[in-house]
Amino acid sequence: MKIVIIGASGHGGLCVPKTMCEDLNFVAIAPGSKGENVDGMVRTLHMKGYTPAIYSDYREMLRKEKPDVAIVDNFYGEHAPVILDAFGAGCHVLAEKPVAATMEQLEQLREAWDKAGTAFSTMFTYRYNGAFYRAWNLIQEGAVGKVRLLNAQKSYKYGTRPDFMTRRETYGGTIPWVGIHGVDWILWMSGGRFESVTAVQSAAQAPNGISPETTALAQFRMNDEMMASLTIDYLNPAAAQGHGDDRIRVVGTKGVLEVRDNRVTLINGDGVQHPENLPDEDMFADFLRHAAGKGPCRISGEEVFTVTRAALLAQSAADSGEIICFDR
Amino acid sequence: MKIVIIGASGHGGLCVPKTMCEDLNFVAIAPGSKGENVDGMVRTLHMKGYTPAIYSDYREMLRKEKPDVAIVDNFYGEHAPVILDAFGAGCHVLAEKPVAATMEQLEQLREAWDKAGTAFSTMFTYRYNGAFYRAWNLIQEGAVGKVRLLNAQKSYKYGTRPDFMTRRETYGGTIPWVGIHGVDWILWMSGGRFESVTAVQSAAQAPNGISPETTALAQFRMNDEMMASLTIDYLNPAAAQGHGDDRIRVVGTKGVLEVRDNRVTLINGDGVQHPENLPDEDMFADFLRHAAGKGPCRISGEEVFTVTRAALLAQSAADSGEIICFDR
Numbered sequence: 001m002k003i004v005i006i007g008a009s010g011h012g013g014l015c016v017p018k019t020m021c022e023d024l025n026f027v028a029i030a031p032g033s034k035g036e037n038v039d040g041m042v043r044t045l046h047m048k049g050y051t052p053a054i055y056s057d058y059r060e061m062l063r064k065e066k067p068d069v070a071i072v073d074n075f076y077g078e079h080a081p082v083i084l085d086a087f088g089a090g091c092h093v094l095a096e097k098p099v100a101a102t103m104e105q106l107e108q109l110r111e112a113w114d115k116a117g118t119a120f121s122t123m124f125t126y127r128y129n130g131a132f133y134r135a136w137n138l139i140q141e142g143a144v145g146k147v148r149l150l151n152a153q154k155s156y157k158y159g160t161r162p163d164f165m166t167r168r169e170t171y172g173g174t175i176p177w178v179g180i181h182g183v184d185w186i187l188w189m190s191g192g193r194f195e196s197v198t199a200v201q202s203a204a205q206a207p208n209g210i211s212p213e214t215t216a217l218a219q220f221r222m223n224d225e226m227m228a229s230l231t232i233d234y235l236n237p238a239a240a241q242g243h244g245d246d247r248i249r250v251v252g253t254k255g256v257l258e259v260r261d262n263r264v265t266l267i268n269g270d271g272v273q274h275p276e277n278l279p280d281e282d283m284f285a286d287f288l289r290h291a292a293g294k295g296p297c298r299i300s301g302e303e304v305f306t307v308t309r310a311a312l313l314a315q316s317a318a319d320s321g322e323i324i325c326f327d328r
Numbered sequence: 329m330k331i332v333i334i335g336a337s338g339h340g341g342l343c344v345p346k347t348m349c350e351d352l353n354f355v356a357i358a359p360g361s362k363g364e365n366v367d368g369m370v371r372t373l374h375m376k377g378y379t380p381a382i383y384s385d386y387r388e389m390l391r392k393e394k395p396d397v398a399i400v401d402n403f404y405g406e407h408a409p410v411i412l413d414a415f416g417a418g419c420h421v422l423a424e425k426p427v428a429a430t431m432e433q434l435e436q437l438r439e440a441w442d443k444a445g446t447a448f449s450t451m452f453t454y455r456y457n458g459a460f461y462r463a464w465n466l467i468q469e470g471a472v473g474k475v476r477l478l479n480a481q482k483s484y485k486y487g488t489r490p491d492f493m494t495r496r497e498t499y500g501g502t503i504p505w506v507g508i509h510g511v512d513w514i515l516w517m518s519g520g521r522f523e524s525v526t527a528v529q530s531a532a533q534a535p536n537g538i539s540p541e542t543t544a545l546a547q548f549r550m551n552d553e554m555m556a557s558l559t560i561d562y563l564n565p566a567a568a569q570g571h572g573d574d575r576i577r578v579v580g581t582k583g584v585l586e587v588r589d590n591r592v593t594l595i596n597g598d599g600v601q602h603p604e605n606l607p608d609e610d611m612f613a614d615f616l617r618h619a620a621g622k623g624p625c626r627i628s629g630e631e632v633f634t635v636t637r638a639a640l641l642a643q644s645a646a647d648s649g650e651i652i653c654f655d656r
Binding site: 148149151153155198199200202204205214215216217218219221224225226227228229231233235236237238239240241245251252253254255256267268269270271272321322323 | 532568651
């Protein structure tokens with residue numbers, strides 16, 4: 001399958017294998033946003049032995065290369081128009097999250113995807129992390145009984161951030177960029193659905209005081225009286241062990257499970273346990289298997305829409321200060 | 329000072345020293361709620377060498393004994409009327425939380441306290457815990473910079489619970505009974521004030537499905553764009569190390585601090601640190617010093633009202649499903 005890369009601003013690099021893999025045919029690359037620089041990704045591809053054609057216009061690239069697969073990884077607030085073009089060109093699409101920055105965009109994507117009939121997934125990378133995947137498996141096995149309450153935490157170091165994050169239009173917002181992972185964990189691990197959300201956010205610590213939002217909270221009321229909280233910040237200190245201090249705590253009727261420091265702690269009738277992580281898996285390989293018609297991948301297109309919608313509604317709740325209800 | 333005890337349903341036992349202390353003059357004890365049994369507390373006092381008079385009517389006790397200090401510890405939803413009577417008898421009052429179960433009661437208490445002019449505090453026991461107190465001290469010293477975000481967690485084992493907790497009238501509710509500690513930590517550690525709250529709660533796992541609420545969440549918008557989340561549950565598994573899995577995480581502009589497993593972790597420009605806990609202190613001794621006019625105690629009467637009001641408004645938010653705004 002012919003693969004093109006559009007943009008190089010997020011985690012698209014995860015699709016490039018550590019060592020040259022002949023099966024992966026990276027035919028071309030182009031920026032996906034105005035002013036986006038893809039030189040770093042080109043260098044990475046060259047170092048691995050790939051020699052993609054380089055385009056300045058991704059639409060021209062789609063027309064000329066007729067790729068099977070498009071990796072979409074431009075500015076975080078501008079994914080949707082690029083994905084629409086890729087669907088229009090008949091591509092399977094693996095896109096950086098959030099796949100859309102507005103509800104209108106998300107509806108357009110839905111329509112275009114239904115029409116394209118191609119494979120579609122997004123970079124909810126934690127589904128391929130061995131600690132989070134182990135946690136999800138334990139919950140499926142009944143290790144915590146019925147899930148009642150979930151607390152998700154995303155905390156990142158601020159470090160050096162690109163200029164496009166200083167504007168909502170090109171960034172998209174911290175809840176859909178960072179918080180969306182927590183939204184995904186909550187839906188994935190609970191197996192439930194959201195009924196309403198309230199949220200708060202602040203960009204007080206952003207260099208320009210406008211964007212990105214550096215702290216945020218969201219609180220979800222769910223079906224069957226489940227509930228979930230999500231905390232997000234860019235204030236993880238430089239001295240912290242990892243870039244992210246990512247956690248999910250799942251409280252059930254028969255036990256409590258927590259992922260923290262990339263390790264699972266489970267407490268239930270069998271005592272306090274630290275189950276081994278499952279192996280980390282390759283997101284892109286899983287997507288390519290799916291695109292080749294060899295079964296589902298870990299994040300279905302349906303889930304892409306459900307989670308993205310929830311993250312966008314959470315951001316709307318923070319923007320408006322209102323309680324937002326989810327229609328079924 | 330003559331001390332009486334009214335009720336024995338909460339943490340009043342913390343006021344009885346481990347070994348007989350001649351300075352503490354426990355003159356009498358009585359139940360404070362209809363059907364309340366204080367035999368256990370009487371046995372404890374006897375074992376320590378105290379021989380309080382035993383009354384069946386606390387009002388008669390207040391009239392006859394003319395005590396200086398009343399410890400109020402009856403059913404959690406019925407503290408306010410007893411505190412009102414104790415103020416009326418001119419007592420200094422140390423009350424189990426919440427001091428009131430409704431906003432109307434809280435206003436009555438405020439009026440009665442202003443009139444009584446006596447010492448008043450409540451059992452926010454964590455202020456005397458050496459880990460939490462150390463955390464607060466570190467924040468005062470600037471260890472995390474400006475506080476931006478707080479996440480509080482209260483998780484208890486359900487264990488065996490008294491019958492009065494199965495009715496809101498006598499119990500008061502899980503947010504004001506358990507969650508109030510988290511509300512206190514948030515206000516205490518942030519030094520801020522609440523602007524609005526949203527909350528959810530569920531009694532789905534209560535034996536009668538009505539009370540107590542076994543899970544709850546609250547989300548607070550605060551001054552200066554600070555924000556705080558609170559998660560509460562009674563689902564801490566029997567196998568967990570302690571009764572409670574209590575945590576507070578304070579995210580600031582220069583560092584992050586967390587209390588977990590009765591231990592402080594601080595990460596800031598000086599790296600990852602585990603500052604020693606300060607010594608645990610005696611809440612009742614601190615209150616008696618205050619009552620004797622020897623300076624403030626750790627929880628001022630003003631703070632009692634501020635925190636209780638916030639917990640009651642959080643419960644109103646959960647009961648109504650609405651956003652509740654705090655007037656200044």
